[in-house]
Amino acid sequence: MIEVLDGGVQTTVQDGGRPGNLAAGYPPAGAQDYYALSIANLLVGNELTPPPMSAAPPGHAGLEMLIKGASLRFEGDAVFALAGADMGGTLDGKPVERYRPIRAASGSVLKLGFVRSGARGYFATAGGIDVPLCLKSRSTYIRARRGGLEGRPLRAGDRLRLGERTAPLAALAGRRLPAALPVEPAEPRSIRVVLGPQDYMFTAESIETFLSHDWELSPVSDRMGMRLIGPPLTLHERPEYLVRDAGTGVADIVDDVIPIGGIQVPGGIEPIVMGVENPTAGGYAKIATVISADLGKMGQIMPRQTLRFAAVSQAEAIAIRESQWRALKESDAALRSGCSAAHPE
Amino acid sequence: MIYEPPKIRPLGDCYLGVEFGDEGHLPLSFRVLALADLLARESIDGILEIVPTLRQLGVVLDGRAAAAESVRERIEALLPSVAAPKSVPSRLIRIPVWYDDPWGAAIAERYAVPKNIDFVAGLNGMTVAELIASHCSTDYWVACVGFAPGCYFSCPMDRNRSLIAPKYETPRDYTPARMISTAGIFSCAYPVASPGGYQLLGRMAVNIYEQTPRNAAFGEDGVLFRAGDRLRYYPVDALEYDAIWEAVQADEYAYDITEEVFDVEAYLASAAMS
Structure with missing residues (x-):
């Protein structure tokens, strides 16, 4: 068991999410930065977190911590790992590193503070966090209060059950990441998008502006959507039937699927990048869609920081995602067969 | 506008959107659901799930590069036979x-x-x-x-x-x-x-x-x-x-x-x- 001493700003149980329920209105939820949670799981011998909207099982559940991390007391010996945002973790007062497995004795206290880099920190512990499955996933869907622990962020006094470990603690604590596996993205503020599905509604100049301008993340951002501040974007005049069927707003469309990463531009101002708790359908034009491999990068940007978009094709985006996921799986296989000794003890 | 043939657009890397039109025309829904039904029955490799809206069917891909192109081709081949059914x-x-x-x-x-x-x-x-x-x-x-x-x-x-x-x-x-x-x-x-x-x-x-x-x-x-x-x-x-x-x-x-x-x-x- 783990006791929560302090829930931080917003700490939730997350795994790879629950795709397969979009037609009932459920977004996938799951880790906003799947790659970071996957690395943490990899380090402690857990099942990996797959990319969002994946056929693979959702993997072991860990914790996603926003801006300011949680304080946790281990009731029983454990091995844990931290990844994603640097929250200056200490275990019984001594600093702990990210990206390596750490042994915690029963009674010890892990404290995480305000982020020093990134926006979301991830915690995984050997065996994973064991909360009841909701539609085959343990991920928390905060807005609908489903999944996770009672469908809500953690708070002081909560106690989390742990699942069964795959190996003895000593063996898990010796795991090291293969040196070739990147732990953080090379270009954290460059977000790749596939243009569309409604890019044709925007003027060519606006597409150019969208791809060349710095965009600032608004504090009005969460797992549902991340708002951007920047220049207004101009849309072509719409046919009369859209005014009748969809509404009077310049970006109103007859509602269609909103993909995760979809960038809605209501009224042509303040684009909103949809997160893993996106509304699954909606009625505003989407200029572009953030590729799933970069949704994690998007989730690590702090309010007031800036980013830039770069366009890729759908085929390129699928290839990027596939190679990212393959690298994780290959590292996992190497660690399981015990042949990765990049950093021997 | 009704699209003949329907347009297939990428929605990021996770989905394709098969659009039968951009207007709020109720009969489009019958064709969207007919395609949904067809895809479900064909159980096409590489499709994770399908999401109907009034005028568009969202098709979620399974993330494998090898499957994405063939899914698109299969849908394109099926589209000419997609019509509103007699009854549902x-x-x-x-x-x-x-x-x-x-x-x-x-x-x-x-x-x-x-x-x-x-x-x-x-x-x-x-x-x-x-x-x-x-x-x-x-x-x-x-x-x-x-x-x-x-x-x-x-x-x-x-x-x-x-x-x-x-x-x-x-x-x-x-x-x-x-x-x-x-x-x-x-x-x-x-x-x-x-x-x-x-x-x-x-x-x-x-x-x-x-x-x-x-x-x-x-x-x-x-x-x-x-x-x-x-x-x-x-x-x-x-x-x-x-x-x-x-x-x-x-x-x-x-x-x-x-x-x-x-x-x-x-x-x-x-x-x-x-």
Whole structure:
């Protein structure tokens, strides 16, 4: 068991999410930065977190911590790992590193503070966090209060059950990441998008502006959507039937699927990048869609920081995602067969 | 505009969108659902799930580069044979509504806008009583379930019963659960309390979403409606509303659901005449 001493700003149980329920209105939820949670799981011998909207099982559940991390007391010996945002973790007062497995004795206290880099920190512990499955996933869907622990962020006094470990603690604590596996993205503020599905509604100049301008993340951002501040974007005049069927707003469309990463531009101002708790359908034009491999990068940007978009094709985006996921799986296989000794003890 | 042939657009790397048009034309939904049915029966390798909306079918890819191109090709090959079916199984679900309800009045006051039902009645040249009668005099086709769990997008099946209503210029940050609403071509309801911008007409006395599903009418996901259902609203007064809502809370309410086969061909023929 783990006791929560302090829930931080917003700490939730997350795994790879629950795709397969979009037609009932459920977004996938799951880790906003799947790659970071996957690395943490990899380090402690857990099942990996797959990319969002994946056929693979959702993997072991860990914790996603926003801006300011949680304080946790281990009731029983454990091995844990931290990844994603640097929250200056200490275990019984001594600093702990990210990206390596750490042994915690029963009674010890892990404290995480305000982020020093990134926006979301991830915690995984050997065996994973064991909360009841909701539609085959343990991920928390905060807005609908489903999944996770009672469908809500953690708070002081909560106690989390742990699942069964795959190996003895000593063996898990010796795991090291293969040196070739990147732990953080090379270009954290460059977000790749596939243009569309409604890019044709925007003027060519606006597409150019969208791809060349710095965009600032608004504090009005969460797992549902991340708002951007920047220049207004101009849309072509719409046919009369859209005014009748969809509404009077310049970006109103007859509602269609909103993909995760979809960038809605209501009224042509303040684009909103949809997160893993996106509304699954909606009625505003989407200029572009953030590729799933970069949704994690998007989730690590702090309010007031800036980013830039770069366009890729759908085929390129699928290839990027596939190679990212393959690298994780290959590292996992190497660690399981015990042949990765990049950093021997 | 109706797209012939339908357009296939990428939605990021996770989905393809197969669009039959960009307008709010109800008959498009029959073709969207026909394609959904076809894809489900063909069980095409590389498709994770399918998501119908009124005018577009979302097809979720499974993330394998090798499969993505072949999925697109398979869909393109199937498209010429996608037509509205002669008939489809379609449930009819009857929904009791307290129109011109006190919550709608309170919301109007809170957001300093005219009471929505008065506003919509005025726009459509009706009295509130006429608006209620009109709203209850046609079935609504559920073209899409989305936005949030259990939220449905439905259109009046009698086009002459379509209402004119704009969305709020500044959306509300709060709408009580179970409010029914209208804007553009759609009639919707709020499954849980949430932000929103549609004009509010009344409050339903039953759930369309249960966070912890209890009643057998709800699936494991707690959702009542599915795309391809039809719904019919009927008016109840305050006393009837209270009685039904109490029964719902005690899980003693029997949802009014009729399994039917809907004659699409006859509907399209009569819609073309009207």
